Amino acid sequence: MAKHSSDDDFVKALRSRDATAPRSSMVLNTPPVGPKKSLDDVLAHSAQQAESASTEPRIDAVAAQAREARDLATPDDTGRFVALDLLEPHEWNARVHRPTSRINEIAASIASDRQHMPLAIVPNPSVPGRYYILDGETRYWALKALKRKEAWVIDADADAADPAAFYFESFKRTDETVKISAIDQGIKWAKLIEGNFATPGRVAAELSVSPATVSRMIAYAKFSEPVLDFMHAHADRFPYSVAAVLAPLAENGESDEDILNICQKVVDEQFSRRLLESFMKERSKADNKRPRKSALFAIPIKAGKAQVGSFRTYENGALEFKVTDTNAFSDDKGRVLPTVFEAVSEAIASDSTDFLEDIMERLRKLKAEGSRA
Amino acid sequence: MPETAILGTRVITKPFKVQAVAQLLATTNDTVRRMVDDSGIIVARQESGPKTRLFSVENIFELARYRAAKRSKNPKKRQVVATVYAPKGGVGKTTLASNLGTLFALKGLRTLIIDLDFQANLTLSLGYDSELTREEASETGVSLSKIVEYHFGNLLPSYPSPNGRATLQDAIKKPFGDCGPHLVPADLTLDRLDTMLTYEALEGRGPDLMIPKLIRDGSAQKDAAFDTSGYDVILFDAAPAKNRITRGALLASDFVISPVSMEKFSTKALSYLSSVLTEMQEQFDRSPELLIVGNFFDPHRIRVMGQLMTITQKYADSWLEQSIRRSEDFPKALNGETDLPLVLQKPSSQAAAELQACADALLKRMGMIDG
Numbered sequence: 001m002a003k004h005s006s007d008d009d010f011v012k013a014l015r016s017r018d019a020t021a022p023r024s025s026m027v028l029n030t031p032p033v034g035p036k037k038s039l040d041d042v043l044a045h046s047a048q049q050a051e052s053a054s055t056e057p058r059i060d061a062v063a064a065q066a067r068e069a070r071d072l073a074t075p076d077d078t079g080r081f082v083a084l085d086l087l088e089p090h091e092w093n094a095r096v097h098r099p100t101s102r103i104n105e106i107a108a109s110i111a112s113d114r115q116h117m118p119l120a121i122v123p124n125p126s127v128p129g130r131y132y133i134l135d136g137e138t139r140y141w142a143l144k145a146l147k148r149k150e151a152w153v154i155d156a157d158a159d160a161a162d163p164a165a166f167y168f169e170s171f172k173r174t175d176e177t178v179k180i181s182a183i184d185q186g187i188k189w190a191k192l193i194e195g196n197f198a199t200p201g202r203v204a205a206e207l208s209v210s211p212a213t214v215s216r217m218i219a220y221a222k223f224s225e226p227v228l229d230f231m232h233a234h235a236d237r238f239p240y241s242v243a244a245v246l247a248p249l250a251e252n253g254e255s256d257e258d259i260l261n262i263c264q265k266v267v268d269e270q271f272s273r274r275l276l277e278s279f280m281k282e283r284s285k286a287d288n289k290r291p292r293k294s295a296l297f298a299i300p301i302k303a304g305k306a307q308v309g310s311f312r313t314y315e316n317g318a319l320e321f322k323v324t325d326t327n328a329f330s331d332d333k334g335r336v337l338p339t340v341f342e343a344v345s346e347a348i349a350s351d352s353t354d355f356l357e358d359i360m361e362r363l364r365k366l367k368a369e370g371s372r373a
Numbered sequence: 374m375p376e377t378a379i380l381g382t383r384v385i386t387k388p389f390k391v392q393a394v395a396q397l398l399a400t401t402n403d404t405v406r407r408m409v410d411d412s413g414i415i416v417a418r419q420e421s422g423p424k425t426r427l428f429s430v431e432n433i434f435e436l437a438r439y440r441a442a443k444r445s446k447n448p449k450k451r452q453v454v455a456t457v458y459a460p461k462g463g464v465g466k467t468t469l470a471s472n473l474g475t476l477f478a479l480k481g482l483r484t485l486i487i488d489l490d491f492q493a494n495l496t497l498s499l500g501y502d503s504e505l506t507r508e509e510a511s512e513t514g515v516s517l518s519k520i521v522e523y524h525f526g527n528l529l530p531s532y533p534s535p536n537g538r539a540t541l542q543d544a545i546k547k548p549f550g551d552c553g554p555h556l557v558p559a560d561l562t563l564d565r566l567d568t569m570l571t572y573e574a575l576e577g578r579g580p581d582l583m584i585p586k587l588i589r590d591g592s593a594q595k596d597a598a599f600d601t602s603g604y605d606v607i608l609f610d611a612a613p614a615k616n617r618i619t620r621g622a623l624l625a626s627d628f629v630i631s632p633v634s635m636e637k638f639s640t641k642a643l644s645y646l647s648s649v650l651t652e653m654q655e656q657f658d659r660s661p662e663l664l665i666v667g668n669f670f671d672p673h674r675i676r677v678m679g680q681l682m683t684i685t686q687k688y689a690d691s692w693l694e695q696s697i698r699r700s701e702d703f704p705k706a707l708n709g710e711t712d713l714p715l716v717l718q719k720p721s722s723q724a725a726a727e728l729q730a731c732a733d734a735l736l737k738r739m740g741m742i743d744g
Binding site for chain 2: 026027028029030031032033034035036037038039040041042043045046101102104105108109113178235236270
């Protein structure tokens, strides 16, 4: 090829070269060809292989030893297998919230693999032969969901009849597996203290936390179940410091709906404790100026055809009686009116079936008393 | 062409004019205007002077989705899973992944991009600095939504996440709104996923199928925490390493898109990749179909043409005819002043046109659009 030929000519020449001409000494492997399985088929095949690999449910070496030990009916360090029907959750298990998703996750893991950790159990003092679950209740529910007949367990030492002792032991074991949320801790601590099963000082000492932490953590117990469920679902946004700021809402009897609305705001706007505090401050200012809610029903009061006032009722139970035409409103009438309202108010609170008659009876009585006075 | 301005670390993208939108949607200005009127999508207008329409980046993807929904009589197509991967650094994997993800979404496809490289370059290129802490974000006025809190590992049921398993909704980022590509970001700790998979292997628990199972269950709505059934395309951006994360992603994928930078080492990397795929095929009777994209292509360089000859002859079935030429636009797009992939930054550039043609060819090969 002439030196002055263009690049395009050279490219054409390259393209037309004999494919068999030596070009490179580099070995180049090529991708596989042929039929390919779908992902579903690959996973199904893998599951089949796993199934056929063992005719018994798969258990690890430690569990296998434990199964052998079952015949001896003596508990040992590696645990044993116990019928699931003989186990039951204990009221003072340290964990309160157990999301279904977590149970499903563990069930999937057990189904596809094995039970990785034994349940810790203690004898039920009232029913010999039955056991309470000290640690591993989520695994228990997962095994139940899988309709397994037995569970791998180890025997633990705790007094199932002593709420505080059981709780502290359950806490130490359960917290080691997956951390117990602050919300669950707060709820149970408050119950222990309210039930006089433990003092705040003992809770602090047993769990190596400061007494101040205990007193703040029990703020969680002030909230209703729906609010706690929400907080638990967004646990990272509701540390005890935030719960303590929100606690006055529950103490003041605000509705769950209102509290949940604020909780949603905490999540959506990622409120820190400080931001929440300033928000609550603003909110309480706004509360004082808050316009009244609209009336549940309003009845016009008429004199002939003209409206002279209205009677309204509100959600909070308040009644409002308004008269607009007050030109003829004398002091004497003004002094009598509270008596009338008193009679009406009492009649509303009473169980009488004939409301009007009740009011009239009360007015007659008041009038009689007034004339005697 | 959209421009950007930086406020602290926050990048604000200037709006797109109708011409740029038309180019991105591969249609005419009039069609764009008509689509806006028909769809009811609210587009801002210039406040002073002529009332020119000013499209946000979100508007563009909304229009793309609107158009796709209108065109498609049977909107439910099969989901395609693809991995952008080459066992060789610097061949343009991340650039290709971010631009392809964007272009797929511009076709109206619901696209999920998953960053599998702990270097998190793809995450960064879409506007998320994986090292940014919550405190730093607050101090600099950056939206908290820009913080990377979860990566792909946190989505696996067996990954020991500190606060329990994250859901897909917890993890995904939407850099260009709901209709744009969604992203599962990465951060430095993603390499722990590989550690976990290696540990599982040492324990004899066969980690190869963990990622494929997650993807299959996600697609089949069997996993409430990872429901990917709403996506048309899942695109993994894999690190150049031949590690267990990449292996899992490849086994889960229908296609592996491999950029080749038209030089000897890059060509050799295709051979390594082929060996990996062959081994996978032998073990599982399954491996993704290889699609090779010529990158940094320069038809005027003889050495490039030499590599082209080698590749096209050895990998004829895998070679994609549409290549991407070497362009200064690529390094310029990485100058740190913008969080937009090149196709959005310079929609009228030659590079954007080539990426668009490449995306079309890939979608055709993957059966996502008709020929």
